[in-house]
Amino acid sequence: MTTPHDPFADNIGRGASTAGTAGAGDRGHLTGCEFLDSVAAELALGSLSGAARSVALAHLDTCDDCRGLVEELSTAADALLLVAPEVDPPAGFEVRLLARRANGLATAAVAPAPVAPAPVVPAPVVRLRRRARAVLAAAAAAIVIAAAGVAVGVAVAPQRSQTAISNSQVRVATLRSATKSAVGDVVLTAGSPSWVLMTLHRPGWSGWVYCLVKENGHSKLVGSFWVHDGSGSWAVRLGGSGSDVTSAQVESSNGSVYATADFTS
Amino acid sequence: MASTDTRSDEALLGAMAIGDESAGVAFVRRYQRRAFGLALSILGDADLAEDIAQEALVRTWRHAQVYDSRRASVTTWVLTITRNLAIDALRMRRPVPIDPDDIINLGIASGEPDPSDVAQRTDTTARVRTALASVPHEQRRALVLSAFYGFTAEEISRQESIPLGTAKTRIRAGLGKVRMLLAAEGSYEGALAPPRAPSGTSRPMPSQPQPATEPADPPLPQEHVS
Numbered sequence: 001m002t003t004p005h006d007p008f009a010d011n012i013g014r015g016a017s018t019a020g021t022a023g024a025g026d027r028g029h030l031t032g033c034e035f036l037d038s039v040a041a042e043l044a045l046g047s048l049s050g051a052a053r054s055v056a057l058a059h060l061d062t063c064d065d066c067r068g069l070v071e072e073l074s075t076a077a078d079a080l081l082l083v084a085p086e087v088d089p090p091a092g093f094e095v096r097l098l099a100r101r102a103n104g105l106a107t108a109a110v111a112p113a114p115v116a117p118a119p120v121v122p123a124p125v126v127r128l129r130r131r132a133r134a135v136l137a138a139a140a141a142a143i144v145i146a147a148a149g150v151a152v153g154v155a156v157a158p159q160r161s162q163t164a165i166s167n168s169q170v171r172v173a174t175l176r177s178a179t180k181s182a183v184g185d186v187v188l189t190a191g192s193p194s195w196v197l198m199t200l201h202r203p204g205w206s207g208w209v210y211c212l213v214k215e216n217g218h219s220k221l222v223g224s225f226w227v228h229d230g231s232g233s234w235a236v237r238l239g240g241s242g243s244d245v246t247s248a249q250v251e252s253s254n255g256s257v258y259a260t261a262d263f264t265s
Numbered sequence: 266m267a268s269t270d271t272r273s274d275e276a277l278l279g280a281m282a283i284g285d286e287s288a289g290v291a292f293v294r295r296y297q298r299r300a301f302g303l304a305l306s307i308l309g310d311a312d313l314a315e316d317i318a319q320e321a322l323v324r325t326w327r328h329a330q331v332y333d334s335r336r337a338s339v340t341t342w343v344l345t346i347t348r349n350l351a352i353d354a355l356r357m358r359r360p361v362p363i364d365p366d367d368i369i370n371l372g373i374a375s376g377e378p379d380p381s382d383v384a385q386r387t388d389t390t391a392r393v394r395t396a397l398a399s400v401p402h403e404q405r406r407a408l409v410l411s412a413f414y415g416f417t418a419e420e421i422s423r424q425e426s427i428p429l430g431t432a433k434t435r436i437r438a439g440l441g442k443v444r445m446l447l448a449a450e451g452s453y454e455g456a457l458a459p460p461r462a463p464s465g466t467s468r469p470m471p472s473q474p475q476p477a478t479e480p481a482d483p484p485l486p487q488e489h490v491s
Contacts, residue, residue: 041440042418042433045411076444078337080412081344082390083397087302089315097293097319101326228287 032059036066044073095197099235173261175200175250186248186261194242197235200227200250200259209258214247215240270295274339275332282330289326296322299340300347307351307413309367317354321347352415363424365409396446404439411436 030038036059042048043056060067175184175198184200198211210224211234225234238245248261270277270291277295280288300321304314325343332342397405403425410416410424422432 038433038437041437042411044440045408045436047411047415047417047436049417072448073440073444076440076447077412078341078345079389079393079447080397080408080443081303081348082340082393084299084303084306084344084413086298087305089297089301089318090311093297093301093315093319094290094293096315097297097322098290100319101289101323226287228290 033063033066036060036063037069040066040070040073041077044070044077046077095233095235098233099195099197102236171263173248173263173265175248175259175261177259178257183259184250184261186263188242188245188248188263190242194238194240195235196222196238196242196245196248197233198225198248198250199231199233201231202227207252210251211236212249212251213238213245214249215245219249275334278325278329278332278339281326282332289329292326293322296325296343300343303344303347304351306367307348308355313354314351317350318347321350324350348413348415355414363410363414365406365414392447392450393443396443396450399446400439400442404435404442407432407435408439408443 036043036056039048039052039056043053048056060070171188171190173186173188174182175186177183183202184198187195187197189195189197196211196213200209206228207226208224209227209232210221212219212221222238223234223236225232246262246264248263249257250259252258270288272280272288272291274292274295277288277292281292297318300318301314304317304321305311308314308317321343324346332339336342337345397408400408406425407421410421411418416424418429418432418436421427421436422429425432427435
C-alpha cells in the first residue's frame with residue numbers, strides 16, 4: 001500500500017493524473033515495488049511506454065531488488081529472440097551488403113534507428129535506393145550466372161524477378177592471369193550510378209590488391225581490397241557512367257599486374 | 266556461408282572497430298543467417314527481411330567501436346538491433362495479418378542448427394525453445410507478440426480480443442516462467458548472457474532500444490573486402 005512518505009507514490013499520482021493511460025488509476029493503490037512488479041515484464045520486453053515507463057525507470061534508480069528482477073527478465077526476453085530459426089539469406093546477400101556499406105546506402109535505411117520515430121524518407125532517396133538495389137541485385141546475379149558458365153541473357157536476380165535489366169547495362173568479363181587462367185569475374189553496370197563488382201578466386205593466396213579501370217584510354221585506380229584465403233568480393237561505385245570502360249585490371253601491392261578483364265572482346 | 270574465422274565475437278568487433286575489414290566480413294558471415302532468419306520470421310517477406318538484416322549488420326559494423334560487453338552479449342546486440350529494425354519496418358506497412366503461432370511453430374520446430382555454431386550456443390537455443398514450449402499457449406502467444414512484434418499490452422488485448430488486464434497477466438506470467446526455467450537450467454551462463462558487470466555497476470536492460478542515439482558515422486572507405 002502507498003505510504004504517506006513514499007515519493008514514488010507521489011510520482012504515480014502525477015503520472016496517473018497527467019497521462020490518463022489505461023490502468024493508470026490502479027497504480028495509485030500500489031507501492032513502488034508492487035507497481036514495478038506489475039509492469040516488469042513489459043518493461044523488460046521493451047513494450048512499456050509513456051508515463052508508466054517513466055515511473056518504472058525512476059523506481060529502478062532507487063531499488064536494487066527491482067532492478068535485479070528487471071535485469072533477469074530482460075535477459076529472458078532477449079533469449080526469446082534465439083527461438084527464431086537461422087535461415088540462409090538469398091544468393092548475393094554478402095555482395096549486396098558490402099556494396100551497401102561501402103556506398104552509404106545504409107544511411108537511407110528503410111527503417112529508422114531504434115526508438116526514433118519513423119522517418120519520412122524523401123521519395124528521391126527511396127527511388128535511388130530501389131534503383132541501386134535493382135542494379136546491384138542484377139549485377140550480383142550476373143556474377144552467379146557468369147560463374148556458372150551461363151551466358152548473361154537477361155540478368156535477373158532470382159529473388160527479384162521484377163527487376164530485369166538489359167544486356168547493355170550489365171557487362172561481364174572474366175579476370176585472367178598472365179597465363180590466361182580464369183581467376184575471377186568483373187561485372188560492370190553502366191548508368192547513373194555505375195558500379196563495378198569483382199570476385200577473385202585463387203586458393204592459398206592472401207593480400208591486398210588494387211583495382212584499376214581503363215576508360216577513354218586512361219587507367220585510373222578505383223579502389224583496393226583484401227583477398228583472404230584466395231577469394232574476395234568487392235564493389236564500388238564509379239564516378240562516370242561506366243559505358244566507356246574497356247578493361248579492368250588487378251594489381252598486387254608491388255605494382256605487378258595480377259589479372260586483367262577485357263570488356264571489348 | 267559458415268564463418269571459418271575462429272576469433273570470438275568480441276575479438277571480431279574489436280578488430281572491426283579499428284578498421285579490420287576481414288573481421289567485418291567474418292562477422293557478417295557468422296551472423297547473417299541469424300539476422301536474416303529473425304527478420305524473415307517477423308516480416309514474412311524475403312526481400313524486406315534481406316533489407317532489414319543487411320541494415321542491422323551494417324549498423325553493427327558501423328558501430329562496432331561502441332559495443333559494450335557489459336551491456337549485452339554480441340548475439341543479443343545483433344538480434345535486438347535486427348528486431349527493432351524489423352518492428353519499425355512492420356509498423357510502417359501495417360496493417361498486415363500477424364499470427365504469433367507462425368514464429369512459435371517455426372522456432373520450436375526448428376532443430377537444425379548451423380554447423381558453425383559452437384555447441385554452447387546451440388545448447389542455449391535449444392533450452393530457450395524448450396522453455397518457450399513449456400509456457401501455456403495463450404501466454405506464449407502474448408509473449409511472442411511482445412518480444413518479436415513489439416506489441417504493447419493494449420495491442421495484444423486488441424489482437425487477441427481479451428481484456429487489457431488479461432493481456433498484461435499473460436505477458437507477465439509467460440515471461441516469468443521462461444525466466445524461471447532458464448535460470449533453473451543455468452542458461453544465463455555462456456553465449457546468452459553478457460560478461461558479468463564489474464562490481465557496483467548495473468547492466469542496462471538490453472531490451473531497451475539501443476543505441477538510443479547513434480554516434481556520428483565514421484568516414485567510410487571507398488573499398489571493402491571479403
